[in-house]
Amino acid sequence: MSGIYIHIPFCKQACHYCDFHFSTSLKKKTELVEALCRELVLRKDEIKGTIETIYFGGGTPSLLTREELDQIFKTIFEHYTVAEPVEVTLEANPDDLTEEKIKQLSDSSINRLSIGIQSFFEEDLKLMNRAHNAAEAEECLTLATRYFDNISLDLIYGIPGLSNKRWQQNIEKALSFGIPHISSYALTVEPKTALDSFIKKGIVPPIDEELAEQHFHTLIDTLTRKGFVHYELSNFGKEGYFSKNNTAYWQGKPYLGIGPSAHSFDGTTRSWNLRNNSLYIKSIEKNELPSETETLTKADRYNEYVMTGLRTMWGVSVNRVEKEFGVKYKEYLLKQVQKYLEEHLLYLDGDSLLVTKKGKFLSDGISSDLFFLNL
Numbered sequence: 001m002s003g004i005y006i007h008i009p010f011c012k013q014a015c016h017y018c019d020f021h022f023s024t025s026l027k028k029k030t031e032l033v034e035a036l037c038r039e040l041v042l043r044k045d046e047i048k049g050t051i052e053t054i055y056f057g058g059g060t061p062s063l064l065t066r067e068e069l070d071q072i073f074k075t076i077f078e079h080y081t082v083a084e085p086v087e088v089t090l091e092a093n094p095d096d097l098t099e100e101k102i103k104q105l106s107d108s109s110i111n112r113l114s115i116g117i118q119s120f121f122e123e124d125l126k127l128m129n130r131a132h133n134a135a136e137a138e139e140c141l142t143l144a145t146r147y148f149d150n151i152s153l154d155l156i157y158g159i160p161g162l163s164n165k166r167w168q169q170n171i172e173k174a175l176s177f178g179i180p181h182i183s184s185y186a187l188t189v190e191p192k193t194a195l196d197s198f199i200k201k202g203i204v205p206p207i208d209e210e211l212a213e214q215h216f217h218t219l220i221d222t223l224t225r226k227g228f229v230h231y232e233l234s235n236f237g238k239e240g241y242f243s244k245n246n247t248a249y250w251q252g253k254p255y256l257g258i259g260p261s262a263h264s265f266d267g268t269t270r271s272w273n274l275r276n277n278s279l280y281i282k283s284i285e286k287n288e289l290p291s292e293t294e295t296l297t298k299a300d301r302y303n304e305y306v307m308t309g310l311r312t313m314w315g316v317s318v319n320r321v322e323k324e325f326g327v328k329y330k331e332y333l334l335k336q337v338q339k340y341l342e343e344h345l346l347y348l349d350g351d352s353l354l355v356t357k358k359g360k361f362l363s364d365g366i367s368s369d370l371f372f373l374n375l
Contacts, residue, residue: 003053007259008061016129019190021261021275022059035284037075044079052083053245062092066104087244094132097140106147114152120173141177152181158212160205180241233311250308299372307367315354
């Protein structure tokens, strides 16, 4: 099983917290789509086997027209072996999702929408500089659920000024639309973003980690009570609605990343395209891949497996660590986890090492302490 990730590097405006690669100028959109298609053809032999997921991320992929999407799909279906059915996800912003746009998307190969709601409250959306307002957040979900069964929405917690009560209302509002998948992330302050600058200048209060942790546990309790499975640290799905694309990533399956800044992984090497739309287009026009590649060491691969495994409900298999990386790694892992087992932050279920509810908010920090340093 393999997947294709396509990065669409355009947005109407810059969210204050975002450090992904994008441009707010759409001037090069046509050229960029042609370059994406050309890169797909240039790299068609890199993927062995069947494509089971196609994911349009960004940026804002919902800025693409139906014709531009069809051009990309035509290229993929001509040059790759695609599973039937294939999960095709498009990330979308509420302000793009008019009824006409949703109908167009539902008539295309897209069968899953991931909608960046982030909050149903005006003050939160303004603080984050989202392009949509609270009314559009609700309206787009009312429309989308008429045409799509498989919908995910994003919510952000830990926003300065977001009370526990308002956060609970956000979750309840999301649930009221009958959405089968919710992705939720703590607001993080990335260096050199507008949010970072506002906090340093005292315009916005700093992130309250204690409040963010309270929000996280409210989220888990509410969604699991409503029949959602907490299958990955930031992801909750009803049975049958887990993201196949993201699950493949967490389980270390190969994927091809197309477009500026997109990353690819084949099991042993990782590559990434440069973060510049003009240089990306120029390079592809010359049939040159604008990417860098690194071969992962055994320690790198072990560290990635531990980091992604502990984020999921499947955990880290101790036997797999021994089989893939050797006895030394297994012994190192068991030695490192001892204190976390004693503190009830991790537990062993048969062969699987898993994070307890208490340890979930600390998961990434715990993972880094289990890393094998390749010194």
